[in-house]
Amino acid sequence: MSIIVSKFGGSSLADGNQFRKVKDILLSDNRRKFVIPSAPGKRNSKDFKITDLLYLCQAHIESSIPLDDVFNLISNRYKAIVYELDLSLDIDIYLNEIKKDIENGASKEYAASRGEYLNGIILANYLDFKFIDAKDVIIFNKYGSLDNEATYKALKNTLSNYEKAVIPGFYGCDPLGNIVTFSRGGSDITGALVAASMNADLYENWTDVSGFLMADPKIVENPMQIKKITYRELRELSYMGASVLHEDSVFPVRNAGIPINIKNTNLPSDPGTLIVKDMEPDYNNPIKGIAGKKDFTVISIEKAMMNSELGFCRKVLSILEQNCVSFENMPSGIDTVCVVISDSQLNNKIDILVDEIKRACNPDSIVVHPNMALIATVGNGMSSNKGIATKIFSSLSDSNINIRMIDQGSSEINILIGIENDDFEKGINSIYKAFI
Ligand code: ASP
Secondary structure (H helix, E strand, C coil): CCCEEEEECHHHHCCHHHHHHHHHHHHCCCCEEEEEECCCCCCCCCCCCHHHHHHHHHHHHHCCCCCHHHHHHHHHHHHHHHHHCCCCCCHHHHHHHHHHHHHCCCCHHHHHHHHHHHHHHHHHHHHCCEECCHHHCCEECCCCCECHHHHHHHHHHHHCCCCCEECCCCEEECCCCCEEECCCCCHHHHHHHHHHHCCCCEEEEEECCCCCECCCCCCCCCCCECCEEEHHHHHHHHHCCCCCCCHHHHHHHHHHCCCEEEEECCCCCCCCEEEECCCCCCCCCCCCEEEEEEEEEEEEEECCCHHHCCCHHHHHHHHHHHCCCCCCECCECCCEEEEEEEHHHHCCCHHHHHHHHHHHHCCCEEEEEEEEEEEEEECHHHCCCCCHHHHHHHHHHHCCCCCCEEEECCCCCEEEEEEEHHHHHHHHHHHHHHHC
């Protein structure tokens, strides 16, 4: 019997009406056996996320301020959900206990985790599925990192006893019994771990958009949806800023070869985006997506015969390392090498880096280009396909955009270009229009 693991994000469980949609989705396919809920998200743009309110409650207590007003916002949200679903569940018992724990100094991670915990209890009650507390199956080590082996063992041992179950996302427990959370958005990781441990056929990730779009809709008007994409392509796009999924959630399912389907709770008939291990390149539609980020600095170093000077790049990289600066890219030519660094990494260290590189490497010239943006054009149909780079470069030149840097990853599924920050939006639109 095949198994589908379904994770629902905060907007999919923000109120009673959303819970109803989730139930319809789950009951419409009997293979949907294991469900991972997030905490209730925003119902509209002015609303609060429950997780944020829980962090706030704990911060109140830490600063010796009463939490009643904030906690009431949380209680009211859960009580309204229970009321709207007409459940006989006594949610007050749980709410009172959590309030008392936070007042008595429970940790920040414990407080934050209660959003998923309560949503899990309500959802399990509503669906008549078994509730499994994530503290018993998502195991962290004493250093706060996930213990993969123990987690898989606990998940397999526990879940195989139940036909259908709800496991709250985002948290687990360390060997001392302390609640530990993943980083924000971490319910995606719980879902991936459940899917991998149960050897599921599919990991569904339900949210409020129909999967990935080929470009950021805030930049390109009505970009096309990506129907199918490989894990590798997705990683390239996510790294450059396109995000729907928590980055760490990809690895457990990717290693197990389980596809992920990003689906829209508000439009369940839409096929969404399917993320798979491998797929045949589509040479007629070679581009899967275009993503990018602003605010990089490029240090461009030139020295005649650099390519024959042993250890030149190593010296440059050790200077970065000694100053705790990581770099994004390092395209090089015969006599030149560029180091691309995100401004968030630089922290005003540019003068120190330049001085140290001058001293250690004695270059003919070293030039700093600030305010750079990077744009990645990604697709596995690019490899062995002629004319893709030409199309990207002509589209930018037709839009009067100067290209400062070009880098094609060795996998040939990504062409990265560096342009001025000011040209970023125009650049993404030009490339998009060249292919679509
Ligand atoms: N509720 C947590 C957050 O807001 C985790 C999640 O939704 O995945 O980050």
